[in-house]
Amino acid sequence: MAKIAYILLCHKDPAAIIRQAERLTAAGDYMSIHFDASADADAFREIQTALADNPNVTFAHKRIKCGWGEWSLVQATIYAVQSAVDAFPRATHFYMLSGDCMAIKSAEYTHRFLDDNDADFIESFDYFESDWIKTGWREERLIYRHYVNERTHKKLFYAMFEAQKRFGIKRKIPADLQIQIGSQWWCLRRNTVEAVLEFIKKRPDVLRFFRTTWIPDETFFQTLVRHLVPENEIRARTLTFLMFTDYGMPVTFYNDHYDLLLSQDYLFARKISPEAQDLKRRLGLLYAAEGVDFQISNEGRSLFKFLSGRGRVGRRFATRFWETESTLGRERELLIVVCKKWHVAKRVLERIRQVTNVPAIEYLFNEEDTPLPDLGGIQNTLEKRTRHRRALMRMLFDYYETDRLIVCMDPSNLDLLNDFASDRSVTRIMEIECQFSDDYLIGHAMRVGLAGDQTSKDTLARLLPTIRNDMLHESDQLNDAEFENHCRMREIAGSDENAQELGHFLNIPMDKAAEITRTDHLFSD
Template sequence: MAKIAYILLCHKDPTAVIRQAERLTAVGDYMAIHFDASANKQDFQEIKKALASNPNVTLVRKRVRCGWGEWSLVQATLNALAAALAAFPRATHFYMLSGDCMAIKSAEYTHRFLDNDDADFIESNDFFESNWIRTGWKEERLIYRHWFNERTQKKRFYAMFEAQKKLGLTRDIPADLQIKIGSQWWCLRRRTIESLMNFIAKRRDVKRFFATTWIPDETFFQTLVSHLVPQDEIRARTLTFLMFTDYGMPVTFYNDHYDLLLSQDYLFARKISSEAHDLTRRLGLLYAAEGVQFQISNEGRNLFDFLTGRGRIGRRFATRFWETESTLGRERELLIVICKKWHVAKRVLERIRQVTNVPAIEYLFNEEDTPLPDLGGIQSSLEKRTRHRRALMRMLFDYFETDRLIVCMDPSNLDLLNDFASDRSTTRMLEIECQFSDDYLTGHAMRVGLAGDQTSDDTLDRLLPTIRNDMVHESDAIRDADFHNMSRLRETATEDQNAEAIGSFLSISRDKATEITRTDHLFAD
């Protein structure tokens, strides 16, 4: 059975450290604590005194002063690992934690999870090929030497970098290593840790190399584990649930996140607010609990993106300067069908094609696989289509050799609707208003990743009103835009009313419009 030695690096809040150590060792697991050498000495003494009688806790004697982005964080981890290896010979796994982490599964579940998969859990993305580093330095982290802390010695840090760059003082990466990068929150097996410690004892050149790289805690363990362990024994993921805002700051969890955290496919979560006393209490009791069943839905990140995104109303992509004065053409007519239920819009679109023979394209700005002709690559991705929407639409008019074209759009595409409505061409819109049952909203939440098969009824009860209100908000925003040439096809309207709306939208006779509205199961889910 798995027995975990938790590796805890901390520098403050001795009370929280003591409680965390007591909780995680109460069921037979272990903990090695490295308390920052630059932290308050009295805090360290408080921890030492409180945990002195706990045989499952060891305090790292060889403490170092840690700084963000420095080798010192790796060295502190290595010191803690050495202490844990010596103190806990029965430990099968070593799990990296911070003082802001808490278990979101029981020890019973955690041990069973590790027993069922004999592997190392560590993010290990290719340093150069992956998009893990989104902004800032990349190879500069490695090929130049970094002796100073970027946050506390900024002038020296950048002065040394510029001097090396000017003089061309770059260095080679150790030839036998493929540099990997990922989160520092990993869980490794004992034999992996032992192999790693033996490797760096023999390969001092590797340790020297990483000791002067920048932010080595994101590359050192990730690279060496991939070098030492067969790839089929590595799960390139972390078992600690953490999210970041658009500004690169960690998302903090509060009291009302308890159910969400338990439903994620992770063992721990970071960061738990120091003010979330009820969350801390409930998670603290959870680790020692027995017989707890967890419904894993894993929708946390999608929910976060959805809920934070609701507050951002604006244009996702600015118009390029060379497109500012572009137009689809004064003589052209763009017909836009707007509907949240895509299957309903596609059904209407297919019937319009049959009755009018006007070229029609489905959700080209929402679905990557919408059938489109080869237009030289501009159609290859949703991002390109959206960024160059007017150019794309001009090319589609030319391709079909027509002055009338119908497209489908989601109500959330308000920026696109505004852009096309402001064009010199004639733009007509048809909004299809549908009824949204709870069953439909549940299915929608699952399709877009806001919920899963295991999402609890309680979570859905809280989520569905938010989704419904979001859809209402999108429709209201379209109404507030007060577009010209706007028609509405309503599920609750009569056949005559809908025929009038279709006729106005397509500029066709009443008979042809009625032929479209009489389509069987037009609004069916």
């Protein structure tokens, strides 16, 4: 059975560290603590005194002062790991934690997971080929030497960098290493940890290289594990659930995140707010619990992206160069059916095809597999269709040899609607306004990955109002755009009223329009 030695790097809140150590070791696991040497000495003595009688707790044999982005973080980890390896010969796994991490699964589940997955869990992606680094330095982290802390000696840090750059003072990456990058929160097997420690003894040149690498805690263990362990024994992921905002700051979890955290496919979560006392209490009780059945839905990241993105969509005030150089044609008429319920729009479109001879294409900017003719490759992907939207529509007009064409779009495609409405051609927009039941919204959330079969009722109850408001907001944006030819069919309206709107949109007699709107179950889910 797996027995875990937790490697805890911390620098504050001794009471929380003591509780964390007692909680994790109570299940038979171990802990090795490195408390930052620059932190309060009284706080460290408090931790030592409280845990002195706990045989499952040890401390790094040497404490050092740590700084963000420095080698010191890696060195502190090595000291704590060395102490754990010596103190706990029965430990099978070594798991990196920080002081604000907490278990989101029971010890029973955690041990069974590690027993069932004989592998090292560490993010390790190719440093130069992957997109792990989103912005900022890439090669500069490695080929130049960084001797001081960027946050505490900013001017000196960048002055030394510019001097090296100006005089061409570069260094080579160790030839036998392929640099990897990833999160510093890993879980490694004992054999792997021992191999890393042995490698460190034999290769002082590698240590010299990483000592002056910027942010080495994202590259050191990640590179060495990939160098020492067969690829099929590495899972390039972390077992600690963490997210970052658009500004690169860690997302903090609070009391109302309990159900969400438990449903994620991870063993720990970071960062738990110091003020989230109820969350800490519930997670603490959970780790010691037995027989708990976890329903994994894993929608945390998609939920965060959806919820945090509301109201932050940028607008552009000038057309792109490929949009200004073309037009659909003054004599052409583009008819756009806009509806959030795609199945309703497709049902209306099918009836229009039966009653009129106007070519109609379903959600070509939203569904990759929308049937389209071969147009030389421009139709192959949604990205190409959207980027070359006007060229695509011109080719479709030409293909069908028509001056009238109907397409479907989602209300979220406001930029496309604005673009087509500004064209010299005639653009008519028919918005189909539907009612959204809770069941429909739940199904929608599952289709777009905001929820899963195992998502709790409490999470859905908090999520549904946001999704509903988001859909209403899209409709409001359509109204605010004040398109010149904007018609509207409503689920709550009568068939005659809708026929009048549809007749105006299609420019067809009322009897034909009524034939379409009187279709049975036109708005049914």
